[in-house]
Amino acid sequence: MSAVRDFEGLAALVTGGASGIGAAIATQLLARGARVAVLDRETKGAPDGVLALTADVTDDAAVREAVDAAAAEFGALHTVVSNAGIGAIGTVADNADDEWRRVMDINVLGMVRTARHALPHLRAAAVDRPGCVSITQTCSIAATAGLPQRALYSASKGAVLSLTLAMAADHVREGIRVNCVNPGTADTPWVGRLLDQSDDPAAERAALNARQPSGRLVSADEVAAAVLYLASPAAAAVTGTALAVDGGMQGLRLRPA
Numbered sequence: 001m002s003a004v005r006d007f008e009g010l011a012a013l014v015t016g017g018a019s020g021i022g023a024a025i026a027t028q029l030l031a032r033g034a035r036v037a038v039l040d041r042e043t044k045g046a047p048d049g050v051l052a053l054t055a056d057v058t059d060d061a062a063v064r065e066a067v068d069a070a071a072a073e074f075g076a077l078h079t080v081v082s083n084a085g086i087g088a089i090g091t092v093a094d095n096a097d098d099e100w101r102r103v104m105d106i107n108v109l110g111m112v113r114t115a116r117h118a119l120p121h122l123r124a125a126a127v128d129r130p131g132c133v134s135i136t137q138t139c140s141i142a143a144t145a146g147l148p149q150r151a152l153y154s155a156s157k158g159a160v161l162s163l164t165l166a167m168a169a170d171h172v173r174e175g176i177r178v179n180c181v182n183p184g185t186a187d188t189p190w191v192g193r194l195l196d197q198s199d200d201p202a203a204e205r206a207a208l209n210a211r212q213p214s215g216r217l218v219s220a221d222e223v224a225a226a227v228l229y230l231a232s233p234a235a236a237a238v239t240g241t242a243l244a245v246d247g248g249m250q251g252l253r254l255r256p257a
C-alpha cells in the first residue's frame with residue numbers, strides 16, 4: 001500500500017537520522033513525499049535518498065552550516081526533527097561534571113543549536129505554508145518517569161521537555177509548531193548495544209520485553225509514526241504537546257505485581 005504523500009512539497013531536516021528512530025523518521029518522511037536532509041556525526045547508516053550532512057550537534061558552526069546547506073539545497077525548510085541524543089547510566093554519584101557537560105551538550109544544547117539555526121528558515125517557510133512548519137524533538141519518558149539509574153539522562157530529557165514547551169510558546173504566533181515525542185524503550189541499535197554489554201543478551205532482551213506493560217518494546221517505526229503525525233499538516237492545531245509512544249508504560253502507571 002502506498003503512503004499518503006502529505007509531505008509533498010515540504011523540506012525536512014532530521015538530526016541523528018542515520019540510525020534507529022531518526023533513520024525511521026527520515027525513511028517515513030521520504031515515503032510521504034518530503035525532501036529530507038539527515039544531520040548526523042556519522043552518516044553511514046542514513047537512508048538512501050536523503051541529503052547526508054556530517055555534523056556534530058555540539059559544534060555550533062557545523063550545525064549552522066548543515067542547516068543552511070539543507071535549506072539552500074531544498075529552497076526552504078519546513079520540518080525539523082531534533083532527534084540526536086545519547087544515553088547515560090548511573091545515579092548522581094556515578095557521573096562526574098565532565099560527563100554531565102558532555103551529555104547536556106549533545107542532548108539539550110544540540111537541540112537548542114538546531115532550533116536556533118533553523119528558525120530563520122522556518123519563519124520564512126511559515127509564511128508560505130501555514131500549519132506545515134514545525135520542530136519536533138525526541139524527548140523520552142525518562143523526562144517525567146523517575147527512572148532509577150538514569151539521573152543524568154533523565155535531567156537532559158527533562159530539559160528537552162521544558163524546552164519544547166517554552167519554544168512552543170515563543171513561536172506559536174510565528175506559525176511554527178513545537179512538540180516532542182516521549183518514547184518508552186525503543187528497539188534501536190542503541191538498546192542493542194546496551195543488551196550486548198550483558199552476559200546473556202537474549203535473556204536480557206526477554207526480561208526487558210517482560211517489563212513492558214504490552215510485553216514488548218516499541219519499534220523505531222512506531223515512534224517515527226508519532227513524529228510524522230506531529231509534523232504533518234493534520235496536526236496544524238497541535239503545539240506544545242508531548243506524545244508518549246511507550247506501550248502504556250507511563251499512562252498506565254503499572255507497578256510490578
Ligand code: NAD
Nearest residue numbers: 016019020021040041056057084085140183185186188190
Ligand atoms: P541511536 O544510537 O540508534 O541513534 C542516535 C543517532 O544520533 C546516531 O545516528 C548518532 O550518530 C547520532 N548522534 C549521537 N550523538 C550525536 C552528535 N553529537 N551529533 C550528531 N549526531 C549524533 O539511538 P536511538 O535509540 O535511535 O535514539 C534517538 C533518540 O531517541 C535519542 O534522542 C534518544 O535519547 C531518544 N530515545 C531513545 C529511546 C530508546 O529506547 N531507544 C527511548 C527514549 C528516547
